[in-house]
Amino acid sequence: MPPALTLAPWLDELRAEASTRFDESEMPSDDDEAWRYSRIANIDLTRFSNPTSQTSSIDPARIDGAAATVVIRDGRLVSIDRSDLLGAATVQTISEHPDGPTLLNSVRGEGPDAIAHLHDAHLTDVIVVDVPRGVHVPSPIVIDTYSDAESGLTCPHTIVRAANGSSVNVLERRRSGAHDQLVVPVVELDAAPDARIGYLVIQQLGSATVSLEHHVSNADQQAHVVSGVAAFGGSYARTRADFRLIGRGASGDLLSAYFGDGSQMLDFRTFQEHDAPDTTSRLLFKGAVTGEAQSVYTGLIRVSENAPGTNAFQTNRNLKLSDGAWAYSVPNLEIEQNDVSCSHASTVGEIDEDQRFYLESRGVPTTTAEQLLVSGFFAEVIAQFPIDAVKVELQSIIDDALAVDRAGRDAA
Amino acid sequence: MSELVISDLRARVGEKEILKGVSLTIRSGEVHAVMGPNGSGKSTLSHVITGKPGYVVTGGSVTLDGVELLELPAWERARAGLFLAMQYPTEVPGVSLEAMLNASAIEAGRDSAAVHEAIAAEAARIGFDPALIVRPLNVDLSGGEKKRNETVQLGVLAPKFAILDEIDSGLDVDAMRAVTRRVEEATNNADAPLGVLAITHYKRLFEELEPDHVHVFAAGIIQTSGGAELAAELEETGYAEWVDTVESRDGFAAFDNPFGKTTFAEDLHLHEG
Numbered sequence: 246m247p248p249a250l251t252l253a254p255w256l257d258e259l260r261a262e263a264s265t266r267f268d269e270s271e272m273p274s275d276d277d278e279a280w281r282y283s284r285i286a287n288i289d290l291t292r293f294s295n296p297t298s299q300t301s302s303i304d305p306a307r308i309d310g311a312a313a314t315v316v317i318r319d320g321r322l323v324s325i326d327r328s329d330l331l332g333a334a335t336v337q338t339i340s341e342h343p344d345g346p347t348l349l350n351s352v353r354g355e356g357p358d359a360i361a362h363l364h365d366a367h368l369t370d371v372i373v374v375d376v377p378r379g380v381h382v383p384s385p386i387v388i389d390t391y392s393d394a395e396s397g398l399t400c401p402h403t404i405v406r407a408a409n410g411s412s413v414n415v416l417e418r419r420r421s422g423a424h425d426q427l428v429v430p431v432v433e434l435d436a437a438p439d440a441r442i443g444y445l446v447i448q449q450l451g452s453a454t455v456s457l458e459h460h461v462s463n464a465d466q467q468a469h470v471v472s473g474v475a476a477f478g479g480s481y482a483r484t485r486a487d488f489r490l491i492g493r494g495a496s497g498d499l500l501s502a503y504f505g506d507g508s509q510m511l512d513f514r515t516f517q518e519h520d521a522p523d524t525t526s527r528l529l530f531k532g533a534v535t536g537e538a539q540s541v542y543t544g545l546i547r548v549s550e551n552a553p554g555t556n557a558f559q560t561n562r563n564l565k566l567s568d569g570a571w572a573y574s575v576p577n578l579e580i581e582q583n584d585v586s587c588s589h590a591s592t593v594g595e596i597d598e599d600q601r602f603y604l605e606s607r608g609v610p611t612t613t614a615e616q617l618l619v620s621g622f623f624a625e626v627i628a629q630f631p632i633d634a635v636k637v638e639l640q641s642i643i644d645d646a647l648a649v650d651r652a653g654r655d656a657a
Numbered sequence: 658m659s660e661l662v663i664s665d666l667r668a669r670v671g672e673k674e675i676l677k678g679v680s681l682t683i684r685s686g687e688v689h690a691v692m693g694p695n696g697s698g699k700s701t702l703s704h705v706i707t708g709k710p711g712y713v714v715t716g717g718s719v720t721l722d723g724v725e726l727l728e729l730p731a732w733e734r735a736r737a738g739l740f741l742a743m744q745y746p747t748e749v750p751g752v753s754l755e756a757m758l759n760a761s762a763i764e765a766g767r768d769s770a771a772v773h774e775a776i777a778a779e780a781a782r783i784g785f786d787p788a789l790i791v792r793p794l795n796v797d798l799s800g801g802e803k804k805r806n807e808t809v810q811l812g813v814l815a816p817k818f819a820i821l822d823e824i825d826s827g828l829d830v831d832a833m834r835a836v837t838r839r840v841e842e843a844t845n846n847a848d849a850p851l852g853v854l855a856i857t858h859y860k861r862l863f864e865e866l867e868p869d870h871v872h873v874f875a876a877g878i879i880q881t882s883g884g885a886e887l888a889a890e891l892e893e894t895g896y897a898e899w900v901d902t903v904e905s906r907d908g909f910a911a912f913d914n915p916f917g918k919t920t921f922a923e924d925l926h927l928h929e930g
Contacts, residue, residue, distance in 0.1 A: 602709050603747040603794070607810060608735035608761040617760060621751020621793070 253340040256368065259349070263365030270359040279357070279514050282541045282573055284481040288455055290359075293427040295367050296320060296394030305389045306418045308634050312384040319392045320369040320399035332380040334413065339371035339404070348373060348404060352433035353461040357485070360457050364400045364429045371402040376411040376440075385414040385443075385632050390430075393422025393451070401430040407440035407468075414443040416632045419458075421451040421478075428454055428479075434462035434470055438492060441469045443631025447639070450478035452507060458484045466492030466521075473630045475639050476503040476511050477646065483512035490517075490524035490552075501530040502626045502639065504646050505538030505570070515544040515559075519585075523554040528561075531626045533619060533643075535566035535650045545577045546587055553584040563593040564622055566615075566650065612651045619647050659685045659722050659738065659817045661852060666717035668705045675701040677877035678717065683818060686850030688866060690888060692857055693874035694896040699856045700744060702874070703822040707741040708734050721817065736765055738817030742807040742824050744856075749794040754806065757794065758813055772813065779812035783835040800827025808836045811843070818852040819843075825862040837865035860892045875899035 252260075272290065273280045296319040305316045313330045316323040325336055339345040349371060355361060374386055392399040405415050421428060428450065436442045442462070450456055456479045464470045474484050488499050505511045511534075517526040526546070534540050546557040563572035576589035596618055604614035620640060627639050661683045668676040675698040683689050693699050705712050706719050708731035719726045726734045749757075755776060762769040780787050785805040795803050804824055811819055821840065825833060843851035844866075855862060856874075863885065871887040873880045873896070880899050881887075 597747075598710055599747045600749045600752075602731060603743070603749055604752070604757055604760070605731040606707055606709075606735055606741050606743075607757055607814060608732055608764060609757060610732050610764055611730060613760050613764065614732070617752045617756060618749070621749070624751045 252369065253345065255346045256340065260366050260368055263362045267359055267362035267366050270362055273358050273360065277358075279485070279543070281543070283483060283512050284510055288427075288481070290363060290427070293396050293398035295369065296392065296397040296399065298394065299323070303391050303420070303422075306420070307389075308385065308387055308416070310384050310634065311387045312382050313386045315372055315386075315388040317370060317372070317388065317390040317401060319394055319397060320401070322370040322372075329384065330382070330386070332382065333377045334380055334382050335373075335375045336386055337373055339373050342373050342375075348406075350433070352404070352435050352463050353431060353459070356459070360429060361431075361459065364402070364431050364459070367398050367400045367429070368402060369400065371404065374403070374405045374413060374415055376407045376413045378408040379410045380408075381411065382413040385416045385634065388415065388417045389420075390418065391420045391422070392426060392428060393424050394426060395424045397424065397426040399426070399428050401428070403431075404433045404435070405442055405444060406435045407437060407442050409437045410439040411437075412441035414631050415445075416635065417444075417446040419446055419448045419450060419456075421454040423451050423453060425453045426451075426455070428456045428458075430456070430458045432458070432460045434460070434472065436462070436464045436468035436470050436495075438466040438468060440465070443471045445473040445475065445630050445632045445635070447635065448474065448476045448478055448482060449642070450482060452478065452480055452509065454479050454482075456482040458482070460484065460486040461489070462487070462497070463489050463491050464495035464497050467494040468492060469495070470497035471500065471629070471631045472497065473500040474503070474513075475630070475642075476501065477642060479509060479511070481510045481512065483514070485514040487516045487518065488526060488528075490519050490526060491521055493522045494524065495521060496525040497527075498629060499526065499528040500626055500629055501532070502623050502630075502643070503530075503532035503540065504643050505532070505534040505540050506536045506646060506650055508537045510539040510541065512541040513543075515542075517544070517546045517557050517559065519546070519548045519552040519555040519557060521552055524552055525556040526558070528559040529626050529629065530561045531563075531623055532572065533564040533566055533622070534570035534572050535647075537567075537569040539571045540573065542572075542574045542591070543577070544575070544589070545579060546589065548580045548582045548585050548587070550581045553582055555582060555585040555587070557585070557587045559589040561591040562622075564619065565593060565595050566619070566647075567654075612655070615651065616644060616647055620644055659852065661739075661818045661854075662718075662720045663706065664718045664720075666702075666705065666719060667715045668701065668712045669715055670701070670712055674715070675712075675877055676705060679877075679879060681854070681872065681879065683852045683854055685817065685852050686844050687870065688844055688853040688855060688868045690855050690857060690863065690868040690871045691874045691879075692871060692888065692891055694899070695858075697875045698877045699874055700822055703741055703820045703854075703856060706820060707731060707739060732764070735761070735814070735816070740811055740814055740816035740819040742804070742811060742819060742821045744823040744826060746795045746803045746807055748796045750796055752794055753791045754794055754809070755790050758810065761814065775813045776809060779809040782812065783808050783839050784831075785809050801829050801832035804828050804836055805832060808839050812839060815843075815849065816851065817849070818854065821853060821855045821857075823857055824855070825857055825859060833861070834865055837862060841866045860888045863888055873899060
C-alpha cells in the first residue's frame, strides 16, 4: 500500500494545473540554444512518475556542526533536525509555511520551459529556509536528498529566503541509487537588501539517473549571493542557473567544480542577469572529463539598460583527461549598456605537459603528478565555495574519481 | 663514487637533428661546464638526459652507475639520482613546493614528515622566502626567486647529479651568489659529493662554482674541451669560431649578436661586463 501523498490542497491544485500545462507545452529540443548539445532528445520525460514507496536504507550524510539537517527520501520528508538552529530562523515544508502559496516559485516564476511544468506537476515536499531580518546562521543548514525508485520522478525544491541584513549558508546533497530515474530539482535563492546567502549543492547521483536542475537567485540592493555546484554523478545531469542582480550594488559568485567519467554528460547553462546599477557577478566553472564523458557549458552575461556600472566576469576552464572525452564551452555576452566592464574566458585543454614534466623531474610518478595537477586545478574554485566543512571532502571525491580513472587506464 | 656517462647521444625534434653525438663523463664532485651559443642544442641536451617529452633519441646512451636512463620515465631518472634545474622553471598553479616534494619523498620511501623541515632549512640557507613554500610553484615569482626555488629543491632532493640549465639567467648578483655557493657546497659534500653539468653562456657563473672541465658545445656536438681557463678564453673570443664554421653552414643564424633580434634574457647580461 503506497503512502498517500498528503499535500496542502493548494499544492494539489498547483500540481494539477502544472500537469495540464506540461501536456500542452512544447518539449525542449536541442534546436533551442539553451538545450543545444544536450541529450534531451533521448529522454522520454513522460515515462517517469512519483515514487510510491520510500527507500530509507541510506544514512543521511550529516556534517559536524550543521545548524539543521533535513532528510528527504524519494521526494518525501523523513525528518528535520532543528536542534542546533539558533535565532529565529526556520526550516520547514511549504505546507507548514504561512506564506506557502505566494512563496512557491516567487523567485523562479513560471520557469523557462516545459521542465518547470514537469517539476511543478510532480512537486512533493518543498523545503523553505527563512532567515529573519538581521539574523546570522553561519553554520550550514544541510538538506540531504536521496531517491532510488525504478522509473521514479522526484522534484526536490528548496527555497532560501534571507531577509534584510541576514546571512545563511545552505548545503544540499543530491544522491540517488542505481535505478533508472529522473530528478528535477529547483532551487530558489532570495537575498533581500544587505543579505548574504551561501549555497552549495554536491551532486553525486547514480549512474542511471537523469537530472534536470534549475537554480534561480535574486540579489537585491547590496546583497551578496555565492552559489556553487559540485557535480559528479548522473548519466545526463544538467544545471541551469539564472543568477539575477536586481538591486543596486548587488554582487555574487557563481561557481562550479565538475568531474565527468564513463559515458555521462554534465551540462551547465548560466545566465548572469544584471538589471540594476553597480552590480557585480563573477562566474568560475572548472571541470574535467575523462573516459567517454562529455561536458557542455554555455553562459550568457546579460546587462540591461538599467545596469550602468556593471562588472561581470565569466570563466570556464575544462580539462580533457582522455582522448574519448569531449568538452564544449561557449561564453556569450548581451549588453545594452555602455558603462560596463565584462570579460569572458573559456578553455578546453589537456594536462599541461610541461607542468607534468616539472613534477616528474622531481621524482613524482606520472599518476601522482597528474593527481596533484588535477587537484590543483580544482583547488582554485573549491576554495571559493561557501561551505568550508566540505572542501576537503570535495577534493577527495575528485582525487578518488581520478584514481579510479587512472587505475582503469593502467589496467587497459 | 657515482658516474654519469653520456655516450654518443643523438636526438631530434621533429625532423631536425639537434644532438649529433654527444659524449661526456661526469663523476661525483666534478663540475663540468657546457658553454655555447644560443640555439646550439645545450638545453636540448639537458632535456633529453632528463626525459622531457618532445624529443626523439636516435642513438647513444646515458647511464648512471651503469643503469641506462634513456629507458626510464622521467620520474625514475630523478629517483635514480638525476636533477634538472630548469632555465625557465615551469609555473604550476595549484601545486606547492611542499606538496610536490612530499609526493616525491613518499614515492622514494622517505619520511615525508622530514620534508617540511628540510625545505625550511634549505630556504633559510639560500634566502628563499618561506612564505613561497606553500604557494603555487613558480607562479608570480621573480627570476631570482625561481632559481632559488630550483636550488631549494636541489638541496632537499640531494641528487647524485644536477644539470643546471642556464641557472645564471635572470638572476641578480645576490641570487647568483646564493645559488652558486649552495651548489658548490653540494659538490664538496664529503659523504655524497654532487656531480654537476652546468650549461651556460657566461663565465660569471664560475665565480663561486669552480669548473673542473669546460666543454664548448655548438651545432649539436662538443667542439672542444679544456680546463677552467677555457671559460675565460671564451669570454674573450665568443663562439664566433664555431658559429661561423659550423652553424651557418647548417643554415642557422648566428644567435649571439646582442644587437640583433634576440629573445632571451641572458643577452642582456652581455652588457653587464
